[in-house]
Amino acid sequence: xxxxxxxxxxxxxxxxxxxxxxxxxxxxxxxxxxxxxxxxxxxxxxxxxxxxxxxxxxxxxxxxxxxxxxxxxxxxxxxxxxxxxxxxxxxxxxxxxxxxxxxxxxxxxx
Amino acid sequence: xxxxxxxxxxxxxxxxxxxxxxxxxxxxxxxxxxxxxxxxxxxxxxxxxxxxxxxxxxxxxxxxxxxxxxxxxxxxxxxxxxxxxxxxxxxxxxxxxxxxxxxxxxxxxxxxx
Numbered sequence: 364x365x366x367x368x369x370x371x372x373x374x375x376x377x378x379x380x381x382x383x384x385x386x387x388x389x390x391x392x393x394x395x396x397x398x399x400x401x402x403x404x405x406x407x408x409x410x411x412x413x414x415x416x417x418x419x420x421x422x423x424x425x426x427x428x429x430x431x432x433x434x435x436x437x438x439x440x441x442x443x444x445x446x447x448x449x450x451x452x453x454x455x456x457x458x459x460x461x462x463x464x465x466x467x468x469x470x471x472x473x
Numbered sequence: 474x475x476x477x478x479x480x481x482x483x484x485x486x487x488x489x490x491x492x493x494x495x496x497x498x499x500x501x502x503x504x505x506x507x508x509x510x511x512x513x514x515x516x517x518x519x520x521x522x523x524x525x526x527x528x529x530x531x532x533x534x535x536x537x538x539x540x541x542x543x544x545x546x547x548x549x550x551x552x553x554x555x556x557x558x559x560x561x562x563x564x565x566x567x568x569x570x571x572x573x574x575x576x577x578x579x580x581x582x583x584x585x586x
Contacts, residue, residue, distance in 0.1 A: 367516075394572055403482065405562055405578040406517070413571045421573065422474070453516055457572055460505055464516030 365389050369454050369465035376444040376472045384439040384468050386454030394457040395437035396421075397429060399450040400467070406453065412437055444472045475500040477565050479577025487585050492550045494580045496563035499544065503565040506539060506546045507574070511560045520561075521548070553584045 370385045388395065393414045398406040408421030412431040426448060428440045437456075441448060449472045455462045476499040486492050498506075504525035509517035523530045523537045523546065530537050534553075539546040550557055563577040 396574070398576075403578055405479070406576040408573060408575065411571060411573060419571065422575070455516075460507070460522065460566070460568075460572065461519050462507075462572075462574055464518070466514075466516050 367454055367456055367463050367465035369452075369468050371468060372466065374468065374470050376441075376470065378445060378472060380444050381440070381442050382444065383441075384452055384454075384470075385436070386438065386465060387436045388454075388456040388463070389435065390456060390458060390463065391434070392456035392458050392463075393434070395431065396455040396457070396462065397427075397437070397439045398453045398455065399423065400453060401450050409439065409452075444470075446472045448472050475503055475565055475567075475573075475575040477563060477575050477577040479563050479580060481580060482578065483581045483583070485583045485585060486553055488553060488555060490553055492553055492557070492582055492584075494548045494561055494563070494582075495545065496547070496565075496577050497543075497545050498565040498575075500565065500567070501544070502567050504568050505566040505572075506537070507564050507566075508535075508537060508548050509562045509564065509576075511562065511579075513559075517562055550582075553582075555584050555586050558582055558584045 367388045396411045397409040410429040415434045452468045454465045507522035511517040536549045564574040
């Protein structure tokens with residue numbers, strides 16, 4: 364049982380490049396989330412998907428887009444990366460009230 | 474929207490002592506308050522949670538208390554052990570279809586042997 368799987372684990376981008384962070388869960392959860400974690404700021408919600416086919420903005424959505432491809436997969440896209448998007452990104456899925464997190468993607472934008 | 478404040482940002486205790494981490498929230502409609510533990514290089518994991526119809530919940534060495542009137546909730550760890558060293562996050566959520574979790578800024582707990 365893999366839980367929540369994120370790829371890649373590490374990535375370095377140049378300013379202006381684009382990339383997609385992938386997330387998949389095998390627990391048949393309806394809700395999925397993308398967070399970013401920065402020192403001293405905890406986890407901030409970027410986007411979420413309450414169910415397949417729906418997505419909504421969280422606290423810090425600017426510069427990001429998401430796709431809920433199917434029930435299992437929820438991807439996060441950076442269209443034009445900026446140094447301010449250097450962070451650790453976590454995907455999560457939720458059953459009832461408990462959220463399950465992936466291992467994270469450490470992204471550096473230079 | 475919801476805002477969650479967490480204190481202290483760092484906490485160092487001697488093994489065997491107790492540790493207390495406190496959070497306050499702003500949205501009176503929030504009714505679910507979990508605590509997550511994050512070890513180095515890993516994603517956060519749920520360790521205990523409390524709902525607004527309960528004032529206190531305990532699970533072995535950890536307990537959470539909630540004061541809805543004051544919008545405060547706290548994590549208590551007794552008889553701390555070195556393996557309790559980690560970053561702890563509180564969070565708050567409304568019980569709606571999104572179940573959005575809004576997190577505090579985290580507390581780095583160090584348990585000295």
